Amino acid sequence: MGKRGYHHGNLRQALVEAALELIEEKGPTGFTLSEAAKRAGVTPAAVYRHFSGREDLIAEAARQGYEIFGDLMQYAYDSGQPSALAAFEATGRAYLAFARRHPGHYIAMFESGVSVNHSPELAAASRHARGVLEKAASDLSQHIPPEKRPPASMFSAHIWAMSHGVVELFARNSPGTQSPFPADELLETGIGIYLRGLGLIPPDT
Template sequence: MNGPGRRWQRRSYHHGNLKEVLLEAARKLIEEHGAFGFSLTEAARLAGVSPAAPYRHFRDRDALLAEVARSGFERFAARLDAAWNNGVPTPLSAFEALGRAYLTFARDEPASYAVMFETGASTEEGGEAIQAATSSPAAEKAFNVLLEAAAALCRKLPESERPPLKLVAMHIWTMSHGVASLFIQEGNAAKKVPLSPEEVLESGLLIYLKGLGVLPEAADEGPAAK
């Protein structure tokens, strides 16, 4: 894990794990300096390898950042898929687990999350490379988990009353990302709200589902929905 305050220990390099060592170094540097605040040479230095070694895997720093994003999306998608668990035991409970998994990933992997959802990247700052990573199969898989959850939650609605499922999935993703960014990545909002990020997200999503008309009555009466 690469969260703030955790001590990063460099792995000893040997043939075969150079790529992962460089990714670990990049994630550490991202936490300290931001996505574009370091060079490939600095990543090599932190990894304990020669300045030329990274070029065996990455043509430049932007390619390294793109791999941080791509590999992050792979782990992110796996966590979301495991939390959703095909809607077991119920779509609503699985959906709540999905929201918690989203925030847990943002908390556990702040560097990867920051690059995965980097919004200020210009073309000169590696924007094209990161944009390509956000369109990768792993990123699409993560969105598809949310799409599957949206479909399961809206299934009981009459077909004529079902909202566009891609739009619902995007709303869910937007709300989850907003809470993660404000309460975990930035941290400032957490000081002003006497609720955990999980509680903020759960209550917001339940209000949203209630507005769609898909919230079961039992859940509507629960403490999280109040």
């Protein structure tokens, strides 16, 4: 791909977009700031006007990813209302959709080794995205007696982990790994088993 260049002060975003392309192509540790600068059409020295190093650049890509992810999760949650179950299931599907549509952001967020506490802005974006799923879990579990109800944070963490596992193992073409079922179906049935175990949906007849 040719140089994208920049104008009118959008160098920062041009560098993020260049980094996202390189992350997809080479992984989060497989490129240098010089390569990102070249892809953006600027000199390496120009990068340091905006980012202190590669980790700082990747952290900004992750922050933007969490913003997109949070918005997508919120839209899915809102679209599933007024049914708490439909809203909850929609957020699970949104996780897979995000990983497929935004692989560079996904890698920056979850596979780069950059902490969500790298900056206050990144931490806030991460909390917002996780908060949507936690709200969906809380809504869905309201009719469970309080003494038997799992904390919403634990409930949502289980589903987050399941979604992440399906993405990592079966939705991103892991070498040598192939699921006998579509990733969407695998996640949907897994969530169904989990929810039945909590008594949130009736057993299959």
